[in-house]
Structure formats: structure tokens, C-alpha cells
Amino acid sequence: MTKTPIQILYVDDEPALLEIGRLFLEKSGDITVETALSAPEAIRLLSDHAVDAIVSDYQMPGMDGIALLKHLRSGGERTPFIIFTGKGREDVVIEALNNGADFYLQKGGYPKALFAELSHMIWHSVKQRQAEMELTKSEERFRHGERVLQSMLNATPAGVGLLKDRVFQRVNRSLCTITGYSEEELIGKDPRMLYPDEGEYLRIAEELYQQIGERGLGIAETRSRKKDGSEIIVILSLCPFNSDTMADGITATIIDITESRRAEEALQKSEKNFRELVTMGPFTCTISDVDGRYTFVNQKFEELAGYTSSEAIGKRPDELGFITNESYQEIISQLRRTAIIDGVESEITIKDGSTRSVLISSRYIHQGEKPQIITAIIDITERKQAEAELQGAHEELKSQDEELRMQYDALAQIQTEWESTFNTISDWVSLITPDGEILQTNKAIEPLLGVPADEVPGRKCFELVHGTACPIPECPLQRMMVSRRQEISVIPKQNGTGWLEVTLDPVMNPNKEIVRAVHIVRDITETMRTQKALENAKKKLNLLNYVTFNDLQNMILTISGYQQVVREMLPEHPVLPMITKQEEILQKVGHSLKFAQSYQGLGLKPAIWQNVRHIFLMAISHLDFLRIRHTIRFDNLEVFSDPLFEQVFVILADNTLTHGASAENVVLTSITNEDSITILYEDDGIGIPDEIKDKVFLADFQKKKGVGLFFSREILEITGIAIRETGVYGEGARFEMTIPKGTWRYAGDGE
Incomplete structure (x- = not known):
């Protein structure tokens, strides 16, 4: 046919x-x-x-x-x-x-x-x-099966959802009950709406997908956020419809274990607190029977008395020589009368023969049918010595009073000199409260905003800078109070004649609380004008490059096509060697064009802070990376880098897939140095021979295969990041990216 x-x-x-x-x-x-x-x-x-x-x-x-x-x-x-x-x-x-x-x-x-x-x-x-x-x-044939499936889903007490393309296609009643959402509110939505934050979503996704890749089923305990905003603890399991791919869809089940987990945690916490309080607490604790013989002593007792637990158990404190028999009889007598002793000061003798001053507190407790005596001993030897030293120090302070007065006069002189220096700074610098009230300012505000410096204290920063009665939506002060680190904003002047750069730096007390902020305003009008002119020039140049590249690409393709037709029409003609050379030249021209095209977007946008873990996961999502097991051994590391930073990991991951041969694992780790941090990308493939370790980053080497590692080095060098390859050939590739001080941080390190 x-x-x-x-x-x-x-x-x-x-x-x-x-x-x-x-x-x-x-x-x-x-x-x-x-x-x-x-x-x-x-x-x-x-x-x-x-x-x-x-x-x-x-x-x-x-x-x-x-x-x-x-x-x-x-x-x-x-x-x-x-x-x-x-x-x-x-x-x-x-x-x-x-x-x-x-x-x-x-x-x-x-x-x-x-x-x-x-x-x-x-x-x-x-x-x-x-x-x-x-x-x-054929859809009609499946409708009956759909009704049967829905009945089965609604009959199970576990929450069940069927997902495809990362959105709910179907949910049962139990899932609605557990989450508080209706069926209409869940269908077609991304399940990440049920997670308390993006970090928990990424952590669970990575853990479950790894399990699915190993055994076809993923099960993990996680936190889920209900419609009313409350959080619950659930057991989440994922199972693909097709064991070979997750593209056909996934069945997700959720079991709410919040109450059982909370009860278990409360019990464990109570037991742990009591155990730590008695065993590892900051004070000496002993338990005795009604005759005063030790049945338990904690570690602090061993440290204080010098006796081991085995030496003390079964003996009375006076038998050890810990206290005198007279003191022991007095304590037992009072306990029998009042059942409690609070903070009685006494002298004890420890194993090495020295004495210590202590406070003793005891009381009867009932454990089972037998009463016992629990005793807490607080060593106050150093405190008493400190009290004596404090008395001597008080006398010494009197003699130092005159010296302090002299120092105060010197400080007043320093204050005068500091204020003079403060007022010579060309930028407007002020000290403000967390709500924006200006406490102190230099005189640079007068030429900048035309406001006398002595009229500024007590006014709000947003009133002077923005001309508003309350903070603007993108107020850098409010962002700083959240991020707990420096925040910078560029805003137009109120009169529309230029631009101001506003910088806020937090001032913290010993408890890491923000109590003040340094507020700096700089006139950057000329800088902004120059920057905008440069950006416009870059855009025009980029457009010209694109049009030229597109035209040349079409021409190359057309010429190459005609050459191929001629080659097939004249298979034995003497002109074929010349056509072959022409094709080689065209191929080199094509590589040069592609190489130049890769540079069009490089450096056009300013560097930004980027989460390395998230960037790596986004990079490998563009590639067929399921056969490679990846491990990331750090969290929340951020790097100040070019927006094309993700492309660096795309290139490294593609290198593993293309040249790694038998590579099965990729590990991402970091090493903190004195002035920098190094990110290590390692795979267990064939590696790179020693003779080309430096050449793989050269432009001439990469033009044969595309921009590759040369382009990754160019992206990193924009923000001063160095890259090199240090792996052992035959054991795998190892790329080291060294990030200089000031261009890396951990998310949340606002201090």
C-alpha cells in the first residue's frame, strides 16, 4: 500500500x-x-x-x-x-x-x-x-472509569490529588477537608500553594523526586499550609502514573498527622527538659532515700564534689565528708519538720580537701510508694569572692572619679572635632530612628534640599526626601527593617531635576535589635544621565548586532544549501575540493557568528544577589539531567553576580552530560576561606586531561564547540569571580569558582 x-x-x-x-x-x-x-x-x-x-x-x-x-x-x-x-x-x-x-x-x-x-x-x-x-x-469509553475512580477517591480518608504539569487535575473530598479548600479552589492550581514557603517546597520536591528516581515512589513528612493560614504536619507520598516518566501525571496522597505529632513532640520535649534539667542542668542535683543515702547524682555534683557517681551512690553526704555530721543532722531534722529547705548557706568539703561556699535547697518528693529527697546545691564561692572584690573595686572607683572627669573634657574636645569633620562630608548624612525620625544631621542637607540643618532634627526622613506624610511603598528604611542589612534606593528629586541615591545601614544593639539607622543621601543626577545614555547606546548596538547576525545567518544557510545541491549534482567534478574548503570557511564563519551572538546580552544588566541552590536547580531543569544524581551541601548561599549566572551552571551541567561519559553523580559544595568562598562543582565522569585544563577556558579552544566554558568564565569575571578546573583525569571533573569577599552572603545575615 x-x-x-x-x-x-x-x-x-x-x-x-x-x-x-x-x-x-x-x-x-x-x-x-x-x-x-x-x-x-x-x-x-x-x-x-x-x-x-x-x-x-x-x-x-x-x-x-x-x-x-x-x-x-x-x-x-x-x-x-x-x-x-x-x-x-x-x-x-x-x-x-x-x-x-x-x-x-x-x-x-x-x-x-x-x-x-x-x-x-x-x-x-x-x-x-x-x-x-x-x-x-475514544474519550467516551473512559467516562465510566472516571466515575469509578472518583468514587474510589472520595471513599478514602486520606487526601488524594491527581497532578499533571504540576497542577491539580482532580482531588477527593478528604483533601478538601484536610486543606480547607474547596474542589474548585484546588483544581488547576499549583500544589505549592499548600506549602508554608518556597524553601520547604523545593526541599520536599528534591527529596521526593530523588526517591521516585530510585524506587518509583516518594514518601516524606512535611508541613502544609491550610486555607486559613494555619500549618499542619502531613505524610506526603508521590507516585507517577508511569514508572518511566512523570510527564504522564502523579498521584499525591496526604495524611494529616498533626495531632499525633504534636502529642509525641510535647511528650518528648517534656521528658527531654526534665532529663536535661536534672542531668545536665547548671546546678548540682542529687536524689536520696529517706535515710539520706544517695540514689542519684548528676554530672555537676561530680564536677563540684570530685566524687564519681559510683563513689557517691549508697552513701550519705556526711559519710563522704561532703558536709559535717552536725550540718547533715540539722538539714534532716528541718526536712522532717517542714518538708522543704530553701537556700540555706553552708560550707562543704570536696574530695581534694578544699572547702566551697554553697546554697542548699531540699524537699521531699514521692516517686512510687517511697518518698525521696531531692537536693539542689548552688556553688556561691566565686560570688562571695566577687562581693569582696566588688567592695575593693568601689573604693578604687572613687579614686578614679577625677580621672574620668578629665577624660570627659577630652571627649568633649573630640566631639567638637568630630562634628566639624561630620559637616565637611559632601553627602547628606543623618542618624534616624526605626520610624524615620531624624536625630542628628550634617550640613550637607542645606545645598542638597535647601533646608537649614538646625531645622531638621525631629522631622521624618520621608517628609524631606519624598515630600510625603508617610513612607512610600518601596521605602528603603522599611526594607532595611525586614532584611536587617544595607538597603539602597534610587529616586527622582521632588522638583524633577535629577536623581538621588538613598542608602540605609542598620545600627544594632548587643541583642541584635535595630535601634538606629545611618541615612545617606547622594545626588547622582549626572551619574544617572551618563548611565541612561550608555544603556541606550547598548540597546542600539545590540539591535544592530542582531539584525546583522540574522541576515548573515540566512546568507550562510542559503550558500551552504546551494553548495550541497552542487555536490550532489556533480559527485565526481574536480571543483568539489574547492567547495569543501568553502564549506569549512562557512562553518568557521558560522561558529564566529554564534560566538559573537553569545556576547550580545553579557553585562547589559546590573549584577544582582542570586541564591546558588535555586539557580543550580533552575539550570539543570533545562537539561535531561534525570539520570544524574545531584547533591547540594549548603543552603541559602547567595552570590552577587551577573543575571546570566544561571547559564554558568547550564554550561557545567551540559559539560557533564556531553563529556562526562559514565558520570552518575554531581556534588555542589562550598569552602569558606579567609577572604573568599569557593563553590565546588564535581562530577564522577572521565574528567579533563591535564594538558587541556587551562585551554578549555580559552576562546580559540571553545570556538570549535560553541562558547562553552569560555563563556562561563566571561560571565563570572564581570563580578570578579574566578573559575578553574582541578579534577583528577579518570576520576571526574572539578570546577572551582572563587567568590571574593563582599560578593557572597547567606540569606538572612542582615547583622
Whole structure:
């Protein structure tokens, strides 16, 4: 039976590319190609007859490929659509896929391989569309099964949710009861809404996905947030519909164990507190029978008395010589009369023969049927010695009073000199309270805001800087009170003539409480103007680079296509060696263009603080990294780096997948040095030979394979981060990234 060819519509404003595309795609006889030089022409052709798939360039005059895609999808057209273009920016890929494109293919490389991949995408998308239509016809057969499944879900007391693409597709009544949400509030929502914070979500996701990868099922205990904001403790289990992939969907079950866990924790805490209080408490504790013989002594007793537990158990304190028999009889007599002794001062003799001053407190307790005596002993020897020393110090303080007065006069002179220096600072510097009240200011406010310095104390900082009666929404003072570290904001002047930079630094007391803040305001009008001019120049240069690159890419692809056609038409012609050299030159030109394209976005945006753990997890999500077990041995480490910092880990992870051979594990650790911190990325693959360890970061080395490690080094150097490879060849690769002091921190270290 003859296979019916697939009919496609190929849209591009370059006639040469349409001709080359038709030659390669129709060569096998499985595909027939109809072409259009613009999106409007394509729309007219589609109105006359249908095709099996559409291949369209992105950048076309009048109406681009994305606009054509939106037009067709808005009209209900579901024909497979493939974007085929030289524009390789991620935002174009995302926009295409978000608007219903089935595939995205970037022009470049050898035409034969390129159009072979395009042919494969066409076949795959057409078959997938046919399968979807077939699936629609068979949905009725599954409705009964759906009702049975819903009945089973509602019958179980455990909360059950079926997820796909990380959103709830179905939930049972128990899950609604446990979480407090209705079925309508859960369906279609991301389950992270049930987590108390993003950190707990990421921790549990990593733990469960690792378990699923090892044994097909993940079970963990976590915290969940209900609709009313309260938190509960649950046992969460995840099981994929298909053991080979999680893309088909996941069954999640939740069992609320809050009450049992709280009861268990309360019991454990009570037992632990009593055990620590008696055994490891800050005071000496003993338990005796009614005859005064020790049945228990804690560690502090051994430290104070010098007797071990085995030496003391079974003996009375007077038999040990710990106290005199007379003192012992007096204590026992009083206990028998009052059943309690509070803070009686006494002298004891320890094992080495020395004496100590102590306070003794005892009382009867009942444990089982036998009464016992519990005694607490507090050593006050040092306190009494300190009291004597304090008396001597009091006398000495009197003699130092005159000296302090002289020092006060000197301090007054220093204060005068300090105020003079303070007022010479060109920036407006003030000391303010946590609510914004100005306590002290220098005179730089007068030329900056035109307000006399002696009228500033007692006024609010936002009143002077912003001209408002209350803090603005993005007030740096309020952000500083939350972050507990320096906060900086750039704001326009009230009169609209320029810009101010406002810096807030916290001042903390010994209890790490913010009691004051240093408020600095600097006029950065000229700096901002220069920066905006530079940004505009960068944007124009980037646009010029993109247009030039796109045109050259299309030209290279067209020339390469014609060369391939000539090679097949003249397989034995003497001119073929010259064509081969031309192809090599074109390939080098293509690599140079791709290398230059990678630099378009480098350094265009300012550096920001980025969480290394989150950046690494986001990086590997772009790759097929499921076969690699990854371990991150630090939390909350943040690095001040270029926004392209994530691309560094994409490059390192791709290096493991591409060149790591048998690599199965990746470990991310950190080493804190005196003036820096080093992040280590290690895998257990083949590693890098010693003779090319330095060369892998060179531009000439990487041009043969893409920007690779050279680009990662360029990204890191923007913020002063150094990278090198120190692994042992045959044992694995080890990349060390050294971050200098001041450009790393742990989240929450506001102090």
C-alpha cells in the first residue's frame, strides 16, 4: 500500500531558502511542499485547502511568524506549526511555544542535517496531531472509569490529588477537608500553594523526586499550609502514573498527622527538659532515700564534689565528708519538720580537701510508694569572692572619679572635632530612628534640599526626601527593617531635576535589635544621565548586532544549501575540493557568528544577589539531567553576580552530560576561606586531561564547540569571580569558582 505524502506549507520571505527547503524536504517523496513568501499569502492559501503542517520563518515584513501563529490559533486552526528561523533568543522560543507552536528550530549548520531534523519534526507533529484527534474519539469509553475512580477517591480518608504539569487535575473530598479548600479552589492550581514557603517546597520536591528516581515512589513528612493560614504536619507520598516518566501525571496522597505529632513532640520535649534539667542542668542535683543515702547524682555534683557517681551512690553526704555530721543532722531534722529547705548557706568539703561556699535547697518528693529527697546545691564561692572584690573595686572607683572627669573634657574636645569633620562630608548624612525620625544631621542637607540643618532634627526622613506624610511603598528604611542589612534606593528629586541615591545601614544593639539607622543621601543626577545614555547606546548596538547576525545567518544557510545541491549534482567534478574548503570557511564563519551572538546580552544588566541552590536547580531543569544524581551541601548561599549566572551552571551541567561519559553523580559544595568562598562543582565522569585544563577556558579552544566554558568564565569575571578546573583525569571533573569577599552572603545575615 502506497503511503500518502504529508502536505506542508513553507512560509519565508527569502525565495532562495524556500527553493532549498523544497529540494531537501521533497527529496524522500514522503513530503510535498507548497510555499508562500508572506504570512498574508499563507492565510489565503490555507483558506482554499488544508495542509498537514505549517513551517514558518519568524522575522518577516508586515506580519511575522508569531503573528501568523496567533491568527491561526485564534480562529480555531490546530494544524501543527513549526517556527523555523535564525533568531535564537530564549524569549522568542518562549513566545512561540506559549502561543501554540509545536516545535522551534533554529537555522544554522549543514542544510542536509538541518532539513533532516525539520523533516523529523514535521512527521512527529503530524502524527501527534492525528493521535490527539483519535484520542478525542475514544474519550467516551473512559467516562465510566472516571466515575469509578472518583468514587474510589472520595471513599478514602486520606487526601488524594491527581497532578499533571504540576497542577491539580482532580482531588477527593478528604483533601478538601484536610486543606480547607474547596474542589474548585484546588483544581488547576499549583500544589505549592499548600506549602508554608518556597524553601520547604523545593526541599520536599528534591527529596521526593530523588526517591521516585530510585524506587518509583516518594514518601516524606512535611508541613502544609491550610486555607486559613494555619500549618499542619502531613505524610506526603508521590507516585507517577508511569514508572518511566512523570510527564504522564502523579498521584499525591496526604495524611494529616498533626495531632499525633504534636502529642509525641510535647511528650518528648517534656521528658527531654526534665532529663536535661536534672542531668545536665547548671546546678548540682542529687536524689536520696529517706535515710539520706544517695540514689542519684548528676554530672555537676561530680564536677563540684570530685566524687564519681559510683563513689557517691549508697552513701550519705556526711559519710563522704561532703558536709559535717552536725550540718547533715540539722538539714534532716528541718526536712522532717517542714518538708522543704530553701537556700540555706553552708560550707562543704570536696574530695581534694578544699572547702566551697554553697546554697542548699531540699524537699521531699514521692516517686512510687517511697518518698525521696531531692537536693539542689548552688556553688556561691566565686560570688562571695566577687562581693569582696566588688567592695575593693568601689573604693578604687572613687579614686578614679577625677580621672574620668578629665577624660570627659577630652571627649568633649573630640566631639567638637568630630562634628566639624561630620559637616565637611559632601553627602547628606543623618542618624534616624526605626520610624524615620531624624536625630542628628550634617550640613550637607542645606545645598542638597535647601533646608537649614538646625531645622531638621525631629522631622521624618520621608517628609524631606519624598515630600510625603508617610513612607512610600518601596521605602528603603522599611526594607532595611525586614532584611536587617544595607538597603539602597534610587529616586527622582521632588522638583524633577535629577536623581538621588538613598542608602540605609542598620545600627544594632548587643541583642541584635535595630535601634538606629545611618541615612545617606547622594545626588547622582549626572551619574544617572551618563548611565541612561550608555544603556541606550547598548540597546542600539545590540539591535544592530542582531539584525546583522540574522541576515548573515540566512546568507550562510542559503550558500551552504546551494553548495550541497552542487555536490550532489556533480559527485565526481574536480571543483568539489574547492567547495569543501568553502564549506569549512562557512562553518568557521558560522561558529564566529554564534560566538559573537553569545556576547550580545553579557553585562547589559546590573549584577544582582542570586541564591546558588535555586539557580543550580533552575539550570539543570533545562537539561535531561534525570539520570544524574545531584547533591547540594549548603543552603541559602547567595552570590552577587551577573543575571546570566544561571547559564554558568547550564554550561557545567551540559559539560557533564556531553563529556562526562559514565558520570552518575554531581556534588555542589562550598569552602569558606579567609577572604573568599569557593563553590565546588564535581562530577564522577572521565574528567579533563591535564594538558587541556587551562585551554578549555580559552576562546580559540571553545570556538570549535560553541562558547562553552569560555563563556562561563566571561560571565563570572564581570563580578570578579574566578573559575578553574582541578579534577583528577579518570576520576571526574572539578570546577572551582572563587567568590571574593563582599560578593557572597547567606540569606538572612542582615547583622
